[in-house]
Amino acid sequence: MPNKKRSRETEAPVKRTKKSKLLADELGWKEVAMPDRLDDVEGFFGLEEIEGIDVVADEAGKLQFKSVDKSKKAKKTKVPPAPPKPADDDTEAEDDEEEWGGIIDTEAESTEEEAATKPIAAKPQSEKKKKQKKDAKAKDKKVQQQAAKSNPFETLLEDRLDDSDEDVDLPEWETLDLSFPTLRALAKLKFASPTAIQSAAIPKILAGHDLIGKASTGSGKTLAFGIPILETYLKSSAAAVEVINTDASKNKIEKLPIALVLSPTRELAKQLSDHLMAVAAFVPDFKVVTLTGGLSLQKQQRLLDQGVDVIVATPGRLWEVVSEGIGWIDKLKRGLRFLVVDEADRLLQEGHYKEVEDTLNLLQREEYESGAEDDGSGSEDGDMDAAEFKKKNKPKKKKAPAPKRQTLVFSATFHQGLQQRLAAKGKKSWPKNGTGGDLLDNKESMEYLLKKLNFREESPQFVDANPAGQMATNLREGIIECGAMEKDLYLYYLLLRYPCRTLVFTNSISSVKRLTPFLSQLQLPANSLHSNMIQKARLRSLERFSSPSSPNSILIATDVAARGLDIKGVEMIVHYHLPRTADMYVHRSGRTARSDARGISILLCAPEEVMGVRRLVSKVHEGDNAKSTGKYAMKSFSVDRKLVDRLKRRATLSKKIADSTVEKAKKNKEDDWLKTAADELGVEYDSEEFNSLKVGKKGQRGKQKREKAASASKDDIEAWKAELKALLKQxxxxxxxxxxxxxxxxxxxxxxxxxxxxxxxxxxxxxxxxxxxxxx
Incomplete structure (x- = not known):
């Protein structure tokens, strides 16, 4: 910026020209960019601004608008160049304010005035060599950029071929005709052959079809849509970059996202991003940004503004970005080539994830046109009554144009019958056409997806890579019958008898908070994961659980960890509670036996859960040969009952310690909250009087147990810990x-x-x- 004070002092007197008067409607108003939200932005919707206008008050005090000639104003404020400064002057030269143009050969040339005012100092030989090397690198870079204009990836592929120390030999992938960077990444990841869903889906997606993919958990669905996205990016860079002419002399290059991937959970979104970046390891310009809650929104917006090729997002944070940000709806409409909905049955359920529906509506908003059309009857408006006129002039909806993007939908459980509650007493079921339970045979399920998503094709391609059943081939199932109050004991038996990487699922956050200290007191490496944890704590638990240094780690989690997570080495899944729906059982069990690995899923069944287990078996194994003959039954897992009896004292002590610790912390928190509320209301708080309030008979027993656990003294807890410590040493x-x-x-x-x-x-x-x- 020039020095304003010096500009005024050196400004030559210029005769002012008469400014032209303008009316307010004649001004060159420009619309101000507003966030992409649907309301009126708190009354500021449609705000506009103008430039080059002076607001002047006349003698009567009336405001007038007068245009300003920008060229004349620039000439008027032009300042002659200041005399050269001596070398020891503390002030900065005006040339420092100009934009740096890089290293050029004429940099050493100087004018006679500069030579007279600056002392001559010879540069050391080392600096000259550095400068020569810099110049050579700059020239080489310029040559490479010019060579890459015709094909941006040609030089990249040549460099990769020259620098590659390993041969890429993947004959199983040759039929898919993939590019070299993708093949090299697959070789590095040791994916020697495509899975069934990848072999079936990748050619159809590359051919430009919409696709609905159904495959068991752990079958490689992420790469089934990730590889086509990367191949499209490599073959057509113009699809991701759009040049906008903003000035006659300059072109602003804007990088638009080519793919949007929707995920139901934060952990799955991060995993999808990691897998996409892994397959694009040899494409350095490929950028993936993850948008999830629990992390800084401002940082994620900065990453988006820097340019992005693929956005992986959870629905809530995506809606927050597109509604609060400026221009992102337009960018998604212009740039998207792929819309991927992962775990679609969870994202598209009625009453869930309203942000998904709102975002999809923005991306595929239909246009309306108003005005009466001539129906050929020759009647005039005066001949019609008000109702007929309103009906004739009703805005007519245009047929929504087919989007240019491809819509890809993936899940392991599309059958809506799996989403019914297992504990329901009624026998109401989803309508069927009598042919089975998969997606093609369930007409309502297909119509459900077609109604929610605006596919480009009238009949999207359907790929069922696991037609035999819902469960993975290498998964075995077992059931342990026990009392509801003995589940802690049998869980401890399984974890102690078979130490391995184990995932324990519960139906409530309170159970996670109780079981984690229960197992920790028994010296088992237990970690917790639930939706009330902050995002950093959730990621930390996953890192500890999946760490190679802890092969026998345990994760106690709610169903937030049931979908999509790919953690290596998980051998056993324990269902502490019967899942609420059959599809959740499928996804829970899918955390093990992924790809070619083997795994086991064990269900702890209390007497009151027997009917739910029967419904679970009938829904999950519907269509299996064993079930059709009436011989299918979930096998009982062998348990050493004598060994369980010897573990009972340990489990009892640990349960007492954990329950007392949890209930004391909960009571202190409740007392603090109630005391604060009482102080604000100006009343006295008596904890005994509050606790004496009567509760229902159903909750009386649980309340007494909680009060007993919270009333345990410090000496009692220390005695329990000492006894447990002695038992654990034996x-x-x-x-x-x-x-x-x-x-x-x-x-x-x-x-x-x-x-x-x-x-x-x-x-x-x-x-x-x-x-x-x-x-x-």
Whole structure:
């Protein structure tokens, strides 16, 4: 910026020209950019601004608008160049305010005045060499940029081919005709062959079709749509970059997103981004931005403003960005080539994720036209009554044009019958046409998707990569029948007897908060995950659970972790509570037995949950051969009941400690809140009087248990901890005779002679994986 004070002092006297008077309607109003929301922005909707107008008051005090000649004004304020400054002057030269134009060959040239005022100092030889190297690099970069104008990825591919130290030999992928960067990334990820959903979906997507993909969990659905997105980006960079002529001399390059991926949970959104970046590891310009709640909105908006190719978002944060930001609806409309809806059955359920519907409506908003049309009857408006005139001049809806983007929908459970509550007493079921339970046979399910999404094609392609059943091929299921109050004990038995990476699912956040300290007191590596945790804590728990250094880690989670998460090495899934719907059971169990791995899903069943389990089996295994003959039944998982009895004291002590700790913290929090509320109201708070309020008979028993746990003294808790610590130092005897090695249930002498691995915490038990306990 020029020095304003000096400009006024050096300004030559100029004769002012008479300004032309203008009316308010004659001014060049420009619309101000507003956030992309649907309301009137608190009354500022339609705000406009003008430039080059002076507001002048005449002698009578009346305001007038007068235009200003910008060219004359610029000439009038032009300042002659200041004399050269000596080298020791503290003030900055005016040339420093000009934009730096880079290193050029004429940089060393100077005028005679500069030579007279600046001392001559010879540059050291090292600086000259550095400058020469800089110049050479700049020239090489300029040559590469000019060469890349015809094909932006040609030089990239050549560099990758020259620098590659490994050969890409993936014969199974050759039929899909993928580019070299994609193949190299697949080789690095050790994906030797495509999965069934990838082989079926990728060619159809690359051919430009809309697609609905149904495949079991862990079958590679992310790459089924991620690879076509990357291939489209590589083949047509013009689809992601649009040049807007904003000035006759300059072109502003705007990078538009080519794909929008919608995810139901934050953890799944982050995982999708990681997988997309992994397959694009050798395409450095490919950028993926994740939009999820719990993290800084401003930072995510800055990343978007820097340019993005793929947006992976949860519905709430996406709606927040497009409604609060400026111009993003227009950018999505102009740039999107792919709209991907992952876990579609969860995102598109009635009454859920209203932000998804609002965003889709903005992207595919229909246009309206108003005005009467001549119906050929020759009647005039005067001959019609008010109702007929209103009916004839009613705005008519144009047929929504087919979007240019492809719509891709993926999930493992599309059948709406799976979404019914298992505990429902009625037998109401979704209408069927009598042919089965998959998507093609369920007419209502297909119409449900077609109604929600504006597909480009009238009949989108459907790919069912798992027609045999809902569950993965390498998954085994088991059930343990136990009392509702014994679930903690049997959970401890499973985790102690079969140490492995285990995911435990519950139906409530309170159960997660209780089970985590319960298992921690038993010296088991338990982590928690639920929706009330802050996002950083959720990510931290997932990192600890999936860390290679903790192969026997445990995650206690609600259904927020049931969908889409791909964590390596999960061998066992334990359903502490019966899931509310059958589709949730499918997704929970899908966290193990992913790809070619094996896994087991165990359900802890209380007597009151038996009917729900029967409904679960009938819905999940509908259409299986065993079920059709009436012989299918969930197998009972073998449990050593004597060993369970020996673990009962440990579980009881740990449960007392955990319940007391949780209830004390909850009570203190409630007391603090009630006391604060009473102080604000100006009344006295008596905790005993408040707790004496009567509750229903149904909640009386639970209230007494909570009060008993919260009333435990500090000495009682310390005594329980000391006893539990002593028990944990001892190994558990599973029927082995300590006096005679060859007696008892297990022959220890024979096991030692045969080199069999013994359990670390249980005497007389072979160290065995839970997967090896079931028949394959």
């Amino acid at each position: 190994k558990i005897n599973s029927g082995f005779s300590e006096r005679y090695l060859t007696s008892g249930i297990v022959n220890i002498a024979s096991a030692l002679m045969n080199g069999e691995a013994m359990h670390d915490n249980i005497i007389g038990v072979e160290k065995k994986s839970v997967i090896d306990e079931v028949t394959w």
